[in-house]
Amino acid sequence: MKKIIALCLLLGFVPTAWAAGYAYTIRATELKAKPYSDAQTLATLAPRSKVEVLTRQAGWTQVKSVSFSGWVKMLSLQLESNAQSKRGDSGLGSLFNVAATGKSGSTVTTGVRGLSEEQLKNAQPDAKALQAAKRNAASKQDAQRFAAEGKLEAQSVDYMSGGQ
Amino acid sequence: MRTNRTLFMSCLLAAALPATAFDLGKIDWDKAVKTVQKVQKANTEIDEPQEIMLGDGIASNLLGAAPLLDNPAVQKYVNRVGRWLASQTERPDLPWLFGVLDDNDVNAFATPGGKVFVTKGLLVRMSSEAELAGVLAHEMSHVLRKHHLQAIKKGAQAELLTDLANDAIREKGGDPRLTKLVSAGTEVYARGLDKNDEYEADRMGVVIAARGGYDPYGLPAVLQTLQAINPSDSDVALMFKTHPAMTDRLSRLDQEMSGQFDQFENQPDLAPRFMRTLGAGKK
Numbered sequence: 537m538k539k540i541i542a543l544c545l546l547l548g549f550v551p552t553a554w555a556a557g558y559a560y561t562i563r564a565t566e567l568k569a570k571p572y573s574d575a576q577t578l579a580t581l582a583p584r585s586k587v588e589v590l591t592r593q594a595g596w597t598q599v600k601s602v603s604f605s606g607w608v609k610m611l612s613l614q615l616e617s618n619a620q621s622k623r624g625d626s627g628l629g630s631l632f633n634v635a636a637t638g639k640s641g642s643t644v645t646t647g648v649r650g651l652s653e654e655q656l657k658n659a660q661p662d663a664k665a666l667q668a669a670k671r672n673a674a675s676k677q678d679a680q681r682f683a684a685e686g687k688l689e690a691q692s693v694d695y696m697s698g699g700q
Numbered sequence: 701m702r703t704n705r706t707l708f709m710s711c712l713l714a715a716a717l718p719a720t721a722f723d724l725g726k727i728d729w730d731k732a733v734k735t736v737q738k739v740q741k742a743n744t745e746i747d748e749p750q751e752i753m754l755g756d757g758i759a760s761n762l763l764g765a766a767p768l769l770d771n772p773a774v775q776k777y778v779n780r781v782g783r784w785l786a787s788q789t790e791r792p793d794l795p796w797l798f799g800v801l802d803d804n805d806v807n808a809f810a811t812p813g814g815k816v817f818v819t820k821g822l823l824v825r826m827s828s829e830a831e832l833a834g835v836l837a838h839e840m841s842h843v844l845r846k847h848h849l850q851a852i853k854k855g856a857q858a859e860l861l862t863d864l865a866n867d868a869i870r871e872k873g874g875d876p877r878l879t880k881l882v883s884a885g886t887e888v889y890a891r892g893l894d895k896n897d898e899y900e901a902d903r904m905g906v907v908i909a910a911r912g913g914y915d916p917y918g919l920p921a922v923l924q925t926l927q928a929i930n931p932s933d934s935d936v937a938l939m940f941k942t943h944p945a946m947t948d949r950l951s952r953l954d955q956e957m958s959g960q961f962d963q964f965e966n967q968p969d970l971a972p973r974f975m976r977t978l979g980a981g982k983k
Contacts, residue, residue, distance in 0.1 A: 557928075573962055594965035595917045595957070611920060611954035614947075615928035628824040628978055634804050651766050651805040651819065653890040653938055661760035661882070662767075666815075669759075669768055669799045672775040676792070679783035686829070686970050688913035690788060693964075696903045696956050698896070 558616040559599070561585045565612040567604060571596030578606050589615065746865045748813070751849070752795060753871055754864065755813030757882035758848075759797075762817055762889075766803040769820050774800055777977045781829060782816060782836045788911035791844055798836060806926065807939045809889055810839040812848050821935050823978070825925050829970035833912060834919025838905035845904075847897040848888055857884035892942025902949055903956055915969040916961050920953045 561581050569576040571593045581587070587599035587608070597610045628634075649655065674682070683690075746754070769775065775798075782798035794814035804821040816839045818832075826832055842848060852861050860881040863869050869877050902919065910916040927946035929936050943949070 571965070592917070592921060594915045594967070594969075595920075595961065596965075610917060610924070611950060611957075613924070615924055617928040617930060628826075628975075631979065632820055632824050634821055634824045649765055649767075651801070651803050651807055651938065653941070655765055656761075656890045656938075657887050659761040659765040659883075659886050661757065662764040663760045665763035665768055666756060666760045669763065669775070670797055672772065672779050672799065673795075673797050674776065674779040674783040676783065676787055679780050679787060682780040683784045683913065686973060687968060688784065688970075689967075690913055691911050691964070691967075693907050693910045695907050698900065698903065 557589045559587055559589050559597070559613040560616065561587070561608065561612055562614050563612055565608045567599075567606040567608055568596070569606055571598070571607040575607070579604055581608065586616075587613070589613070744862060744865060746849070746861065748794075750864055750871075751846070752813030754881065754885060755811035755815055755843075755848075757878065758811040758885040759815040759817075761882060761886040762801070762809055762811070763799075765886075766801040766805075766819070769800040769802040771800070773980065774823075774978060778818070778823075778832065778836070781833055782840070785833055785837050785908055785912045786814070786840060788908055789840065789844055794843070796840075804935050805938065806929070806936045808835055808839050810842040810848065812843065812846065812885070814840075814843050816840060816843070822922075826922060826974070827971060828915075828918060828921075829974040830909065830915040830918035830968070831922045832918070832974065833909045833914045834905055834916070835922055837908035837912075838901045838919055840908065841901035841904035842893065842897065845897070845900060847893050847901070848885065850897070851888045851891075851893050852881075852885055855884055855888070857881055860884065889942070890938070895944045898944050899949065899952055902953055906953065906957060906961070910961065910964045910967070913967055915967050916957070916964050918969065920950060920957070923950050923953070 561583055563583050565581045566577045567579045567581055569578055587601050590598040590600060592610055595610050596607045597613055598607050599605065648658065778800055779798045783796055786792055786794070786796040796814040799817045800823055801817050801819045803819045805819050806821040806825065808818040808822055810816045816836055818835060822835065849861070852858065857880060860869070860877055863877060864881060869875050871878070905919045906916045909918055923946050926936065927950065931940055
């Protein structure tokens with residue numbers, strides 16, 4: 537474990553931060569100095585500008601390129617879809633033995649169990665597993681304590697009506 | 701069926717009348733109509749205990765398809781996040797249960813009555829508790845709005861749902877029609893919900909996450925991550941097939957959240973707690 541940490545430090549990985557990935561702006565996008573709407577606008581990026589993705593803070597993504605760095609609206613970006621761009625790869629995949637990339641669609645699902653379309657149609661019940669799952673359930677009070685530990689504060693927010 | 705119902709309603713109407721009331725002037729029409737409406741409603745809508753029972757059956761099937769991840773710390777954690785969010789909704793007292801399925805497929809499922817599952821494959825692609833909250837809140841919205849029951853009603857076994865509502869299906873003793881209904885309920889995951897129900901769950905999901913005090917951009921962040929997965933990857937095949945295109949979902953959320961969610965942008969995403977729990981759970 538120590539070796540892995542040393543290696544991470546050597547390679548400049550910051551724990552819990554995203555592996556660097558790339559994204560494109562999907563429209564003309566204001567580059568802000570800070571992740572706020574009223575922050576100073578540094579530049580306007582043209583549609584299809586390629587940027588390196590650093591981190592996300594609420595609706596804002598920190599980006600950089602050789603010529604600029606700053607914050608853009610998260611939803612003005614589309615992450616690059618290739619093995620090099622995995623903003624979501626926090627390292628958990630390898631920890632849980634999940635290969636996050638590179639699998640082709642030709643994998644044949646074998647056996648009865650699994651969550652493919654065919655397997656779901658033929659699923660057999662496992663009532664014991666449901667009973668076991670219920671032992672992990674949290675009570676309202678337990679959840680409230682947990683929320684307080686995380687400094688989560690309940691807010692009053694109305695549902696949005698469908699605009700489209 | 702139609703004639704039967706008319707006959708049934710006429711009988712009922714007659715029963716609602718006082719014995720001497722064949723003088724039409726004396727009939728309490730309001731009362732009679734209300735009685736008929738009440739019975740009609742009971743004929744098509746299952747009640748909450750039935751909804752929970754059906755959902756438990758479907759949850760058993762899901763767990764038959766994929767086992768629970770053997771990691772109590774992670775399971776407890778997901779339940780606490782989910783239960784806290786559930787308390788912010790209009791159905792806070794359902795027997796909510798959350799679970800992680802030990803499967804590399806990238807997907808999430810909600811069953812009627814409040815059982816919600818995410819796969820390990822989806823969980824490891826998340827980076828914060830706010831992202832988990834967004835996904836759970838999306839799934840919970842399907843439960844809150846009974847989208848799953850609507851989908852069963854549109855399917856070939858809709859009549860079994862009516863039978864259940866009419867108490868014609870016994871809950872105990874392995875009634876084969878119940879098994880059939882549970883199978884039909886499980887098959888809904890193979891064909892997917894109505895597109896508009898997915899959009900609605902996205903809209904509600906970001907609100908429920910905000911109500912829970914989370915950074916509300918967790919759900920769109922997950923959708924953006926999923927958008928970047930190669931669609932030919934078999935792990936996303938069913939999820940992509942049964943949901944509207946990520947690009948459409950994201951562009952709707954972009955418009956809908958624009959402006960009014962700025963006030964929540966300082967709410968925490970609790971990425972450290974998420975990483976700590978998942979990291980510590982697997983040694």
